[in-house]
Amino acid sequence: MASGMPSEQIGPPLHLWPRVIGQQRVKQTLLSALRTGRIAHAYLFYGEEGVGKDAMALELARMIQCEQQREEACGQCGSCLRVQEMQHPDLQLITALPVGKGEDKGDPPLAKLSPDDLSAIQEEYRRKGENPYHQISIPRANVIKISSVRELRREATMTAFGGKKRVFVISRAEDMEDSAANALLKTLEEPAGGCIIVLTTANREALLPTIVSRCQQIRFDPLTEEEIRSALINRDGVDVTHAGLVARLANGSYSRALSLLQDDVFAERKFVIDFIRDALSGNAAAVAEDAERIAGWKNRDKVQRFLLFVLMWFRDALVLSRGCDVVNLDQQEELNRFITRNPEADLLGAIGETERAISLLDRNTYIQLIIFTLATRLRATLPKRR
Numbered sequence: 039m040a041s042g043m044p045s046e047q048i049g050p051p052l053h054l055w056p057r058v059i060g061q062q063r064v065k066q067t068l069l070s071a072l073r074t075g076r077i078a079h080a081y082l083f084y085g086e087e088g089v090g091k092d093a094m095a096l097e098l099a100r101m102i103q104c105e106q107q108r109e110e111a112c113g114q115c116g117s118c119l120r121v122q123e124m125q126h127p128d129l130q131l132i133t134a135l136p137v138g139k140g141e142d143k144g145d146p147p148l149a150k151l152s153p154d155d156l157s158a159i160q161e162e163y164r165r166k167g168e169n170p171y172h173q174i175s176i177p178r179a180n181v182i183k184i185s186s187v188r189e190l191r192r193e194a195t196m197t198a199f200g201g202k203k204r205v206f207v208i209s210r211a212e213d214m215e216d217s218a219a220n221a222l223l224k225t226l227e228e229p230a231g232g233c234i235i236v237l238t239t240a241n242r243e244a245l246l247p248t249i250v251s252r253c254q255q256i257r258f259d260p261l262t263e264e265e266i267r268s269a270l271i272n273r274d275g276v277d278v279t280h281a282g283l284v285a286r287l288a289n290g291s292y293s294r295a296l297s298l299l300q301d302d303v304f305a306e307r308k309f310v311i312d313f314i315r316d317a318l319s320g321n322a323a324a325v326a327e328d329a330e331r332i333a334g335w336k337n338r339d340k341v342q343r344f345l346l347f348v349l350m351w352f353r354d355a356l357v358l359s360r361g362c363d364v365v366n367l368d369q370q371e372e373l374n375r376f377i378t379r380n381p382e383a384d385l386l387g388a389i390g391e392t393e394r395a396i397s398l399l400d401r402n403t404y405i406q407l408i409i410f411t412l413a414t415r416l417r418a419t420l421p422k423r424r
């Protein structure tokens with residue numbers, strides 16, 4: 039292809055906005071809005087958790103504030119650096135916050151918070167700036183307060199310090215308490231020219247329809263396994279084997295991939311294999327011990343991941359028994375041994391049983407019982423011997 043002017047390209051070049059993984063369609067939409075000066079005054083970025091909605095909102099803010107005003111934030115100027123540090127006066131991140139002692143609705147959002155609360159918030163925002171895929175988690179922060187939205191309303195009418203537009207990012211907008219949502223609605227009804235409001239949510243249905251309809255909605259798709267894998271390698275320095283496994287487990291979410299890295303999924307997976315061995319050998323005492331340990335985690339997400347690992351293991355066994363390659367090369371030997379020893383095993387049945395256990399988990403059933411039942415049923419998928 040001849041080297042054309044960048045502005046004549048149909049899609050954005052692949053390296054565009056590298057702080058945001060994938061999402062080419064969204065980049066394209068926003069880029070053409072920037073080119074034609076038709077940035078909306080309010081956006082709703084929706085899509086699953088961890089696919090880059092906040093990352094895109096912050097990148098949009100960085101681009102708008104960048105002193106170079108190109109199609110790519112320069113990453114070097116004072117404005118870019120301040121955005122990255124979440125210290126830019128024309129960028130406000132609005133999230134759920136804790137409620138201070140004796141705080142009433144008239145207080146500014148941070149006024150009654152303890153020094154500990156304030157430093158926790160500051161640290162979480164700093165981490166978000168450093169890695170926009172970081173999921174903010176502030177103790178006791180359950181709702182986006184009306185005072186935060188009132189502050190937005192006031193600031194939205196003020197001129198931007200840097201002479202550009204002010205950007206407000208409301209992360210997990212579904213966390214807004216009712217009064218906050220109603221206050222925001224008023225702002226969306228009378229848009230101030232000098233600001234852009236970006237709401238992000240993984241749960242669009244939980245927002246007021248009147249808010250949704252006043253925003254330009256942009257859907258974010260889950261990331262592909264390959265996008266996650268290469269981002270893990272290139273951005274986070276993860277080695278190739280780990281990156282492949284984590285990308286597979288992350289289910290389209292980069293934030294989930296990052297949290298999997300922290301949780302040492304490899305140790306967990308080792309335990310999964312022990313459990314499968316205990317279950318298939320019909321060792322009831324060992325299974326009971328495993329079930330007790332799993333229930334003791336008191337963490338449904340972790341239990342779910344455990345069951346997904348079990349599911350993956352049987353799926354891999356199935357794939358391998360049909361002579362195809364599996365992704366988890368490190369497990370291949372163990373899987374081969376299993377298949378050789380149990381050529382008659384009902385692998386589809388085992389997969390079905392595991393899926394059933396996962397769906398029971400969603401319905402809040404007693405964890406120990408789910409695990410114990412699963413073990414018994416897995417055992418039953420093996421043909422009776424002698």
Ligand SMILES: [Zn+2]
Nearest residue numbers: 104112115118
């Ligand atoms: Zn810049």
